[in-house]
Amino acid sequence: MHRRATMPNTNTIALDAMGGDQAPAMVVVGADTALKRYPGTKFLLFGDFTKCVKLLGRFPNLSETTEVIHTEETVSAEAKPSTALRRGQKTSMWLAINSVANGRADAVVSAGNTGALMAMSKLILKTLPGISRPAIAGIVPTRRSESVFLDLGANIDCGPENLVEFSFMGAILARAVLGVVRPTVGLLNVGAEEFKGKNELREVASTLSAADSFFEFLGFVEGDDLTAGTTDVVVTDGFTGNVALKAVEGVAQAYSDFLRRSLSSSFTARLGAFLARPAFRSLSEKVDPRRHNGAMFVGLNGIAVKSHGGTDALGFSNAIGVAIDIVQQGVNERIIGELSGLNPDNRG
Amino acid sequence: MHRRATMPNTNTIALDAMGGDQAPAMVVVGADTALKRYPGTKFLLFGDFTKCVKLLGRFPNLSETTEVIHTEETVSAEAKPSTALRRGQKTSMWLAINSVANGRADAVVSAGNTGALMAMSKLILKTLPGISRPAIAGIVPTRRSESVFLDLGANIDCGPENLVEFSFMGAILARAVLGVVRPTVGLLNVGAEEFKGKNELREVASTLSAADSFFEFLGFVEGDDLTAGTTDVVVTDGFTGNVALKAVEGVAQAYSDFLRRSLSSSFTARLGAFLARPAFRSLSEKVDPRRHNGAMFVGLNGIAVKSHGGTDALGFSNAIGVAIDIVQQGVNERIIGELSGLNPDNRG
Numbered sequence: 001m002h003r004r005a006t007m008p009n010t011n012t013i014a015l016d017a018m019g020g021d022q023a024p025a026m027v028v029v030g031a032d033t034a035l036k037r038y039p040g041t042k043f044l045l046f047g048d049f050t051k052c053v054k055l056l057g058r059f060p061n062l063s064e065t066t067e068v069i070h071t072e073e074t075v076s077a078e079a080k081p082s083t084a085l086r087r088g089q090k091t092s093m094w095l096a097i098n099s100v101a102n103g104r105a106d107a108v109v110s111a112g113n114t115g116a117l118m119a120m121s122k123l124i125l126k127t128l129p130g131i132s133r134p135a136i137a138g139i140v141p142t143r144r145s146e147s148v149f150l151d152l153g154a155n156i157d158c159g160p161e162n163l164v165e166f167s168f169m170g171a172i173l174a175r176a177v178l179g180v181v182r183p184t185v186g187l188l189n190v191g192a193e194e195f196k197g198k199n200e201l202r203e204v205a206s207t208l209s210a211a212d213s214f215f216e217f218l219g220f221v222e223g224d225d226l227t228a229g230t231t232d233v234v235v236t237d238g239f240t241g242n243v244a245l246k247a248v249e250g251v252a253q254a255y256s257d258f259l260r261r262s263l264s265s266s267f268t269a270r271l272g273a274f275l276a277r278p279a280f281r282s283l284s285e286k287v288d289p290r291r292h293n294g295a296m297f298v299g300l301n302g303i304a305v306k307s308h309g310g311t312d313a314l315g316f317s318n319a320i321g322v323a324i325d326i327v328q329q330g331v332n333e334r335i336i337g338e339l340s341g342l343n344p345d346n347r348g
Numbered sequence: 349m350h351r352r353a354t355m356p357n358t359n360t361i362a363l364d365a366m367g368g369d370q371a372p373a374m375v376v377v378g379a380d381t382a383l384k385r386y387p388g389t390k391f392l393l394f395g396d397f398t399k400c401v402k403l404l405g406r407f408p409n410l411s412e413t414t415e416v417i418h419t420e421e422t423v424s425a426e427a428k429p430s431t432a433l434r435r436g437q438k439t440s441m442w443l444a445i446n447s448v449a450n451g452r453a454d455a456v457v458s459a460g461n462t463g464a465l466m467a468m469s470k471l472i473l474k475t476l477p478g479i480s481r482p483a484i485a486g487i488v489p490t491r492r493s494e495s496v497f498l499d500l501g502a503n504i505d506c507g508p509e510n511l512v513e514f515s516f517m518g519a520i521l522a523r524a525v526l527g528v529v530r531p532t533v534g535l536l537n538v539g540a541e542e543f544k545g546k547n548e549l550r551e552v553a554s555t556l557s558a559a560d561s562f563f564e565f566l567g568f569v570e571g572d573d574l575t576a577g578t579t580d581v582v583v584t585d586g587f588t589g590n591v592a593l594k595a596v597e598g599v600a601q602a603y604s605d606f607l608r609r610s611l612s613s614s615f616t617a618r619l620g621a622f623l624a625r626p627a628f629r630s631l632s633e634k635v636d637p638r639r640h641n642g643a644m645f646v647g648l649n650g651i652a653v654k655s656h657g658g659t660d661a662l663g664f665s666n667a668i669g670v671a672i673d674i675v676q677q678g679v680n681e682r683i684i685g686e687l688s689g690l691n692p693d694n695r696g
Contacts, residue, residue: 240588271624
């Protein structure tokens, strides 16, 4: 688990009760799990009033700290971001994000449509001063521990200035969420010796090398460094990041499935698997996507966290934990501070 | 194994005896293994005469069918491609490639410096008529069986016309090497619903959809389709392909290591692992990188196959097998034929 030990808090988290395959049940159960881990948290629950209240009936502690705001509409998983923007003002997603903009909540968590959530968040929350474009950052398990990986798909084409900003934001996240005091940062590229690599990445590398910053820039890393955990932060454009993350998730899933099938193929294999089950459990936990659930939208003037749409209550509770960590660590204030220090002339 | 059943042959394969971490021993032992699988193959072995002859002494059958050509110099693993091009004319790599250009060999296999091998191959062999740029294609294990994945790093920036050519070449390889009669082709992109994806990919998709070809274009695929095996061929630019391949290899390696450590953590776990060992063996074989060794340089006017630098004799023998398959299936003749049919006006 990447969650740091936290103290009781009084943060208010807005939840989109209607986003995700198993919503609203997994949202409510997930909130109850998160409340146990982060006592004192308050929730604003945006969704169908009757359903939400009925679910809350099973959790007296959560009920006490949760306000339900009835919403009529839901953003469908298939909706285009542009359509959701035009017609989505009454949806649970929109209103949950809006509660961050108007100061009622400190952060929003949704397991709904990613594109719609990013589009609405950009429109409603706006970007932070000094940031040209927000990014999506995830926490990936590595051989060493965990790393922050961004951008996971918000920006298909990125200029050098975007990648520089991503590096700073990623390093601040690593410090806040992973608790690394002086995070190392790597820029994803192809083998420097074999081929020339991307030209624009050399420009980014020279800017980052020159910056006298709180993080340590280690230069270029390659695809396998993602799992090796060579750096605490891995920076790339949203196209490469999205493809690499999904490729990695695909292999982990395939590996688990193949092993499970092989281990039930004979009586001896099943017996062996039974005896070795603590070992398998330890592996499953390490790669369990629910433990790493919660992609952070960074660079927005407000905290928004995206949960996997297919996750369950445990996974959703971890996404809530990510949101609380980011709030408590003052990530956005740090981003503003670091980036205004980096280049004070041309920043707002 | 992706190797098709093959008949006895009289192909001549040029081997760079000095490339790779365990060269020249693994090259010679690998050639002997390949000879057993492909009886009748002849080899030209480029490297240090004394070392090669000494190694050949252990393999009488291989000695009979192998000619050793003494070379003085070796391309180092760290050499820049440009330097290797300027100063490498006396190296085992250069002379092995040259034997394909002058018709003495049907294909060349090297486990040496990838960038140098590609640069020399482009210069010596030239590109095929109708091809703007050669690509590196690999065979990746999938849940379903195996897929051809390209480009793995020859072209950092690709225009739409390159990706169209890669699609045709990949499909021809899938037919030749995987034995799929009507291969399916997918274009790597990010989630079409969530984000817009790359604009230039839509142009490629519309060209491929319009082409009345021997393969079936299935549209966009995502990172996890690589392991799922959704399509027989996955096409992308060399930057994304290199990152994704290395990311996938990194996860597979980490997964294996973590499992091995967990399974030796206690006596019961070790006993369980012992009982379940046929299951583990089946998994290890499935993901063994040696079984998928041999990246194909496609689009060149001559067959060149790159073996992993760190492979052993078994891995190298598979790279030789890939080269023989490509020769026997007439891959280059098919590429010329298909591409001249695609767009006869502007092709050579």
